Amino acid sequence: MGMTMTQKILAAHAGLDKVEAGQLIEADLDLVLGNDITSPVAIHEMDKMTVDTVFDKDKVALVMDHFIPNKDIKSAEHCKCVREFACRHEITNYFDVGEMGIEHALLPEKGLTVAGDAIIGADSHTCTYGALGAFSTGVGSTDMAAGMATGKAWFKVPSAIKINIVGKPSKWVSGKDVILHLIGMIGVDGALYKSLEFVGEGIKNLSMDDRFTIANMAIEAGAKNGIFPVDELTEAYMKEHSSRPYKAYEADADAVYDEEYTIDLSTLKSTISFPHLPSNTRTMDQITEDVVIDQAVIGSCTNGRIDDLRCAAKILEGRKVKKGVRCIVIPATQKIYLQAMEEGLLKIFIEAGAVVSTPTCGPCLGGYMGILAAGERCISTTNRNFVGRMGHVDSEVYLASPAVAAASAVTGKISVPEELGL
Amino acid sequence: MKANGTVFKYGDNVDTDVIIPARYLNSSDPKELATHCMEDIDKDFVKKVQKGDIIVAEKNFGCGSSREHAPLAIKAAGVSCVIAETFARIFYRNAINIGLPIIECPEASKGIEAGDEVEVDFDTGVITDKTKGTTFQGQAFPEFMQKIIKAEGLVNYINSQQK
Numbered sequence: 001m002g003m004t005m006t007q008k009i010l011a012a013h014a015g016l017d018k019v020e021a022g023q024l025i026e027a028d029l030d031l032v033l034g035n036d037i038t039s040p041v042a043i044h045e046m047d048k049m050t051v052d053t054v055f056d057k058d059k060v061a062l063v064m065d066h067f068i069p070n071k072d073i074k075s076a077e078h079c080k081c082v083r084e085f086a087c088r089h090e091i092t093n094y095f096d097v098g099e100m101g102i103e104h105a106l107l108p109e110k111g112l113t114v115a116g117d118a119i120i121g122a123d124s125h126t127c128t129y130g131a132l133g134a135f136s137t138g139v140g141s142t143d144m145a146a147g148m149a150t151g152k153a154w155f156k157v158p159s160a161i162k163i164n165i166v167g168k169p170s171k172w173v174s175g176k177d178v179i180l181h182l183i184g185m186i187g188v189d190g191a192l193y194k195s196l197e198f199v200g201e202g203i204k205n206l207s208m209d210d211r212f213t214i215a216n217m218a219i220e221a222g223a224k225n226g227i228f229p230v231d232e233l234t235e236a237y238m239k240e241h242s243s244r245p246y247k248a249y250e251a252d253a254d255a256v257y258d259e260e261y262t263i264d265l266s267t268l269k270s271t272i273s274f275p276h277l278p279s280n281t282r283t284m285d286q287i288t289e290d291v292v293i294d295q296a297v298i299g300s301c302t303n304g305r306i307d308d309l310r311c312a313a314k315i316l317e318g319r320k321v322k323k324g325v326r327c328i329v330i331p332a333t334q335k336i337y338l339q340a341m342e343e344g345l346l347k348i349f350i351e352a353g354a355v356v357s358t359p360t361c362g363p364c365l366g367g368y369m370g371i372l373a374a375g376e377r378c379i380s381t382t383n384r385n386f387v388g389r390m391g392h393v394d395s396e397v398y399l400a401s402p403a404v405a406a407a408s409a410v411t412g413k414i415s416v417p418e419e420l421g422l
Numbered sequence: 423m424k425a426n427g428t429v430f431k432y433g434d435n436v437d438t439d440v441i442i443p444a445r446y447l448n449s450s451d452p453k454e455l456a457t458h459c460m461e462d463i464d465k466d467f468v469k470k471v472q473k474g475d476i477i478v479a480e481k482n483f484g485c486g487s488s489r490e491h492a493p494l495a496i497k498a499a500g501v502s503c504v505i506a507e508t509f510a511r512i513f514y515r516n517a518i519n520i521g522l523p524i525i526e527c528p529e530a531s532k533g534i535e536a537g538d539e540v541e542v543d544f545d546t547g548v549i550t551d552k553t554k555g556t557t558f559q560g561q562a563f564p565e566f567m568q569k570i571i572k573a574e575g576l577v578n579y580i581n582s583q584q585k
Contacts, residue, residue, distance in 0.1 A: 038488065038489065044450070048577050067448060072448055074449055122488055122490075124486065139488060146576055146580055150580065188435055188485060222482060222511065365439070366444045384486060387439070388440065388462040389444075
């Protein structure tokens with residue numbers, strides 16, 4: 001019985017020739033990540049340990065991105081705690097205001113995550129780096145502390161679900177529609193404890209940014225990780241961004257999968273997740289009544305990359321955000337922000353009546369920079385639409401692609417770009 | 423080791439945003455977090471919960487964010503055990519790592535109702551609904567995890583390994 005791609009990476013990091021689903025292993029880590037919410041708890045835990053410092057100051061990444069620039073005094077205290085820890089332990093990859101970006105957009109851009117890596121992060125969307133062919137998974141703060149102290153983490157080797165991607169997507173269909181469609185199909189616990197392994201000839205039709213979006217939301221199906229094979233596009237991305245050596249793993253031909261699904265990109269439509277679960281998906285033709293919105297958010301670790309901003313700009317160019325709608329655009333990193341400026345995207349957003357924010361996770365989790373009042377609705381390119389996720393417990397979040405969020409900002413109700421004649 | 427308490431019952435997909443909303447994550451103090459535990463799904467939880475009480479839920483308990491603040495808030499609120507049909511994987515790890523006992527048992531999740539008096543034996547995995555006089559066999563932790571639980575969390579476990 002062969003191994004899946006994930007199992008091969010885990011075996012290599014556990015120093016084993018072979019692992020199988022269900023086996024408990026201890027794996028060496030290439031990177032341990034934390035943010036301004038989770039790191040303070042991890043630092044507190046690490047202080048209780050009988051260790052002097054981190055296992056490798058180059059293999060810990062601390063990214064201040066959730067509530068910064070500090071939204072209040074308590075958040076400022078959290079960041080201060082992490083800043084002092086980073087300084088005390090000479091953490092190489094500490095990113096504060098001015099250098100920071102949303103962690104899961106920032107780390108690949110900085111070349112800190114490459115194919116074949118085993119990565120843990122105290123943030124559930126750490127699974128994003130599977131887009132590059134790495135094993136990466138979200139953990140809590142205590143696991144992060146243990147990872148920082150020892151460079152190791154224990155895992156139960158996951159079984160896998162194989163997702164065969166075929167075909168080519170139509171103009172406004174992107175990675176977000178692929179992953180929302182998949183979550184709608186298998187449910188928010190459809191891949192619980194498992195890997196989502198994406199394969200198939202259709203992958204070549206997905207940009208790196210599409211793949212980051214898809215891997216990013218693997219957790220929304222309950223998955224331990226989502227992972228893509230390494231192809232020419234992945235290699236080109238890594239060569240552009242990283243000087244680290246990488247290793248491309250492939251699943252064995254006789255690897256065993258619990259389930260297999262096929263997604264034909266050519267048949268996918270713009271997909272929207274209705275409140276209050278990402279799996280509550282509908283396509284436009286299934287929406288029978290106008291869903292009037294108060295806010296549109298374009299950004300986050302899911303959809304704040306340059307492809308996402310370019311797509312939104314194509315729709316907002318020469319158009320206006322509907323009066324009464326707040327449209328908030330958040331480039332995910334400083335580099336993306338600058339690129340958007342140089343390409344003239346920021347001008348398009350501002351002329352359309354949108355606001356452009358410094359990189360932050362802010363509104364996605366109801367932190368700041370776009371909190372909803374009771375009864376308000378937001379169309380958002382973020383990743384969760386749970387009760388109260390973006391503010392008041394009686395507000396609503398609808399998840400969608402940048403194309404749908406931008407088109408909806410123009411019409412004031414949930415809309416697809418085709419409604420604007422695009 | 424046993425847990426004894428009154429049951430608070432919830433359904434599928436209780437997410438970490440309702441267990442502890444992100445608007446309170448500017449604190450990492452378990453006692454403070456506990457004062458907002460379950461607030462967006464059950465406003466009365468914090469008022470009613472007594473030390474030792476038990477949460478029983480259905481599928482995918484603790485889905486969503488990796489915030490360890492979620493099991494920390496539940497534990498600090500006095501809850502002695504969470505029983506569910508299944509747990510989201512990060513919540514599962516976090517609960518073990520901070521020493522909040524959790525147990526998977528689909529039958530108990532279906533058979534136990536809000537307000538029932540329940541006893542959980544962690545060594546055997548046996549769950550007893552004393553109100554109804556029914557028992558259920560839950561999944562006891564694998565040995566690997568029992569070691570972490572016996573050490574009262576991952577940090578103590580690591581410290582004991584390094585001695």
